[in-house]
Amino acid sequence: MGDVKVDDDAILKSFLAEVGEVERDNEVVRILSCFKLNPFEHLNLSFDSSTDDVKRQYRKISLMVHPDKCKHPQAQEAFGALAKAQQLLLNDQERDYILTQVQAAKEELKMKRKEQLKKDTASKLKSLVDEGKHEQIYEQSEEFQKELKLKVREILTNQEWRRRKMAMRISEEEGRLKKDEEEQKEIRKKKREHEEQLEGTRENRVSSWRDFMKAGKKAKKGETRPPKLKTEDPNKSYVQRPVKKG
Incomplete structure (x- = not known):
């Protein structure tokens, strides 16, 4: 296992030694032009790539665009995009989500092709003969x-x-x-x-009310009541006195 790793490292070093500034700059441009939602594109991998493929490819490309090695002004941005792509593909949940969309895309293309084969008799017959x-x-x-x-x-x-x-x-x-x-x-x-x-x-309002009530009681004790008016007896008859004439 260790021998394989040494061989891989030797091959990688040999490859990087042959990579010029132009190739590094082109790789930066390629990474930054990739579709942002598809990490497979950033690593330039097929959809059936394994996690080991992801790690190897990341190591190879990241060394090409590393800001310490690459003089391109956007090398840091490309390096960050590459690191994010690897992180997504090594995350089981994120990887499964992307592969689910890939499978949905395949199914759509297969259905489209079946519709085309229905119109193309020769292709249909050939597909039947080849048994898939x-x-x-x-x-x-x-x-x-x-x-x-x-x-x-x-x-x-x-x-x-x-x-x-x-x-x-x-x-x-x-x-x-x-x-x-x-x-x-x-x-x-x-x-x-x-x-x-x-x-x-509340206390002020209660005190004010108490003062008001006390003041009211004192006023009733010292007040002068008006005399009662005498009411005339409706049954009493009055005699009109005669008026003397001049």
């Missing part, structure tokens, strides 16, 4: 790999858009709930302040 070999050869072809790469880009883009849209909705909902909570806190605060204010003036 024709399809296997097609999936390994450069044409299929290019189509797959583009389809994966499309699917990953759509998934990322849905994810961001959902995150935006969640953020808006959280913002609304936070605003409602703050409004409720403000209402409770004002209510508490009002109650504290009432409690603070």
Whole structure:
């Protein structure tokens, strides 16, 4: 095992010794032009690459674009993108997610090809004769790999858009709930302040009421009541006196 590692290191050193500044700069440009959601592109690997392939390829390319070795002004950016790509592909959850989208892309392309074969009798007959070999050869072809790469880009883009849209909705909902909570806190605060204010003036209000009641009682004791008016007896008859004439 150790001998294999030594051989690999020797091969890598030999390769890097032959890499010129132009090749390093081109690799920086290639990395930065990759589709950001597909880490396989950054490492220039096929979708069926193993984790060991990922580690080996990362070591090889990272040494090419390392800021200490590469004079390109964006070497640091490319090196960071490469490190992130390796991190994603060595994370089981992230890797499984990407491979799930790759499988979905393959299924779409297969369905598309079946529709084409229905219209192309010669290709259909050949695929039946080859008992599936024709399809296997097609999936390994450069044409299929290019189509797959583009389809994966499309699917990953759509998934990322849905994810961001959902995150935006969640953020808006959280913002609304936070605003409602703050409004409720403000209402409770004002209510508490009002109650504290009432409690603070309670003693003064009670004293004022007591003083008012005492003052009212004293006024009743010393007041002068008006005389009662005599009411005339409605049954009493009156005699009109005669008026003397001049």
